[in-house]
Amino acid sequence: MLKPLLALSALAAAVPAVAQTAPPAAPSPADAAAADWQPIPDSELLVMTLRGGHQVYIRLAPRYTPAHVTNIRKLAEAHWWDGTAIYRVQDNYVTQWGDPTEKKPLPPTVIENPPAEYEWARYDGVTSFARPDPYAAKTGHSADGWPVATDGKASWLAHCYGMVGVARDMAPSTGSGAALYAVIGHAPRHLDRNIAVIGRVVEGMQWLSALPRGGGSLGIYENDADHVPILSVRLASQLPEDERPRFQYRATDNVRFAAWLSERENRKPPFFTVPAGGADICNAQAPVRRAP
Amino acid sequence: MLKPLLALSALAAAVPAVAQTAPPAAPSPADAAAADWQPIPDSELLVMTLRGGHQVYIRLAPRYTPAHVTNIRKLAEAHWWDGTAIYRVQDNYVTQWGDPTEKKPLPPTVIENPPAEYEWARYDGVTSFARPDPYAAKTGHSADGWPVATDGKASWLAHCYGMVGVARDMAPSTGSGAALYAVIGHAPRHLDRNIAVIGRVVEGMQWLSALPRGGGSLGIYENDADHVPILSVRLASQLPEDERPRFQYRATDNVRFAAWLSERENRKPPFFTVPAGGADICNAQAPVRRAP
Numbered sequence: 001m002l003k004p005l006l007a008l009s010a011l012a013a014a015v016p017a018v019a020q021t022a023p024p025a026a027p028s029p030a031d032a033a034a035a036d037w038q039p040i041p042d043s044e045l046l047v048m049t050l051r052g053g054h055q056v057y058i059r060l061a062p063r064y065t066p067a068h069v070t071n072i073r074k075l076a077e078a079h080w081w082d083g084t085a086i087y088r089v090q091d092n093y094v095t096q097w098g099d100p101t102e103k104k105p106l107p108p109t110v111i112e113n114p115p116a117e118y119e120w121a122r123y124d125g126v127t128s129f130a131r132p133d134p135y136a137a138k139t140g141h142s143a144d145g146w147p148v149a150t151d152g153k154a155s156w157l158a159h160c161y162g163m164v165g166v167a168r169d170m171a172p173s174t175g176s177g178a179a180l181y182a183v184i185g186h187a188p189r190h191l192d193r194n195i196a197v198i199g200r201v202v203e204g205m206q207w208l209s210a211l212p213r214g215g216g217s218l219g220i221y222e223n224d225a226d227h228v229p230i231l232s233v234r235l236a237s238q239l240p241e242d243e244r245p246r247f248q249y250r251a252t253d254n255v256r257f258a259a260w261l262s263e264r265e266n267r268k269p270p271f272f273t274v275p276a277g278g279a280d281i282c283n284a285q286a287p288v289r290r291a292p
Numbered sequence: 293m294l295k296p297l298l299a300l301s302a303l304a305a306a307v308p309a310v311a312q313t314a315p316p317a318a319p320s321p322a323d324a325a326a327a328d329w330q331p332i333p334d335s336e337l338l339v340m341t342l343r344g345g346h347q348v349y350i351r352l353a354p355r356y357t358p359a360h361v362t363n364i365r366k367l368a369e370a371h372w373w374d375g376t377a378i379y380r381v382q383d384n385y386v387t388q389w390g391d392p393t394e395k396k397p398l399p400p401t402v403i404e405n406p407p408a409e410y411e412w413a414r415y416d417g418v419t420s421f422a423r424p425d426p427y428a429a430k431t432g433h434s435a436d437g438w439p440v441a442t443d444g445k446a447s448w449l450a451h452c453y454g455m456v457g458v459a460r461d462m463a464p465s466t467g468s469g470a471a472l473y474a475v476i477g478h479a480p481r482h483l484d485r486n487i488a489v490i491g492r493v494v495e496g497m498q499w500l501s502a503l504p505r506g507g508g509s510l511g512i513y514e515n516d517a518d519h520v521p522i523l524s525v526r527l528a529s530q531l532p533e534d535e536r537p538r539f540q541y542r543a544t545d546n547v548r549f550a551a552w553l554s555e556r557e558n559r560k561p562p563f564f565t566v567p568a569g570g571a572d573i574c575n576a577q578a579p580v581r582r583a584p
Contacts, residue, residue, distance in 0.1 A: 134570035193566040274485040278426035
């Protein structure tokens with residue numbers, strides 16, 4: 001069995017894992033120091049439980065989309081998503097969820113159309129990466145691990161795989177946050193700057209990405225019977241303390257993360273013979289792990 | 293129901309479909325002329341039938357990886373994949389298939405390690421696009437619709453979503469073609485120039501992308517019972533003529549395709565307010581459709 005296992009393992013030699021599961025074999029300058037792992041606060045972690053008990057964990061980005069995240073917290077506190085569903089799965093695009101009937105009233109404190117928050121009018125700088133791509137003059141990471149793109153004056157979160165955004169109607173709708181989607185294919189970066197990005201799936205992605213695709217051209221499930229029921233959505237901070245899942249993000253503004261990026265940009269022999277010399281921001285998403 | 297439908301349709305406003313299914317509402321400079329649609333020869337179309345009768349259609353790229361495609365044709369002619377399986381599904385990476393035991397002897401005419409064919413040492417030119425990205429000095433399309441990247445001296449096929457490559461062992465293995473994989477997540481462009489790319493899934497992608505993810509870190513199915521059986525793999529040319537599926541690719545070396553690309557680079561109101569001004573090659577894959 002050696003050959004296929006080698007082929008398989010070689011093929012996966014540099015695959016990113018959202019949650020780091022195994023310590024590296026030998027010390028490397030790319031290894032995180034203990035202090036590089038920072039806690040994701042309980043109020044920034046959404047736990048979505050689907051039929052069958054499958055759980056999807058979403059890190060929220062209140063620093064970048066505060067009004068939308070405030071809405072999302074209120075919706076979670078009101079248990080608003082309980083009994084709603086995943087109703088759309090479009091191949092190489094998004095899985096989307098919420099209330100497909102749109103009859104369910106929003107909680108009174110939820111703002112129907114918050115400020116857009118599609119980008120922020122400043123350049124915070126990005127760590128290490130600073131690479132242009134077809135969509136941005138510069139891409140990189142925020143210090144707290146988000147994929148950021150910028151034109152030097154404005155900055156925005158990039159629609160990488162697993163990032164979560166706010167479904168909306170035509171302007172002036174900005175989306176309340178009651179309908180959300182996660183990217184399940186090649187990063188649709190044309191959505192950047194046009195839609196509010198509120199977080200990232202950090203665990204449980206397969207429960208969104210491995211769903212049957214909807215039959216219509218938009219991937220909408222044509223039969224209500226195909227909807228995947230959402231049992232509950234809670235902030236970790238709403239759960240009993242001993243039940244809270246705890247995650248950490250890897251800080252990026254340090255030489256160890258720079259070395260990690262460099263390794264992704266120049267994959268090594270024996271499997272790789274031609275290093276790329278660069279990497280797309282969405283192929284270099286900063287790691288997140290369960291707190292040990 | 294108007295609002296969610298609008299939100300849903302707006303979100304999908306510019307979604308690429310591998311196979312065009314609906315004619316555009318009004319004439320556009322981006323519309324293909326009838327002659328822009330070129331037939332994919334029967335000898336360049338692989339039909340993989342999975343348990344349940346689900347079919348995956350793969351366009352082959354013999355012009356770019358001739359030796360590997362020759363092997364693949366021989367494997368198909370020998371019905372070699374019949375009874376093999378999909379044995380690995382790794383989230384945001386690949387679905388891989390073949391013989392997981394690697395005990396099944398290859399047909400005698402199949403070359404175990406063909407020439408690498410990871411790139412070709414010339415610059416053919418690309419149509420219209422000619423945009424750099426983190427992985428290549430220039431990306432674009434071949435005239436016959438493949439996503440191509442180049443450094444001006446060598447060229448190679450890009451590992452976009454749905455592209456199919458040859459699993460291999462460490463060098464000097466180049467992979468016979470008996471074990472293949474399709475990209476089911478963000479394009480792993482670091483694999484470019486390091487592995488032979490032999491084609492693209494043009495229909496039936498969901499039967500590869502919506503599979504349960506394997507439990508191990510590499511996505512390998514840990515139990516043989518989870519393998520997805522492959523009933524058969526045939527070239528369209530091996531099928532009775534009246535049973536052959538027929539597909540067309542859209543030619544790219546014309547002003548209409550240039551307009552199509554331009555539309556993808558600058559998505560329009562009312563949904564989009566900030567045009568990207570560019571597009572990643574993997575967000576601009578040339579259309580393929582069933583022959584009408």
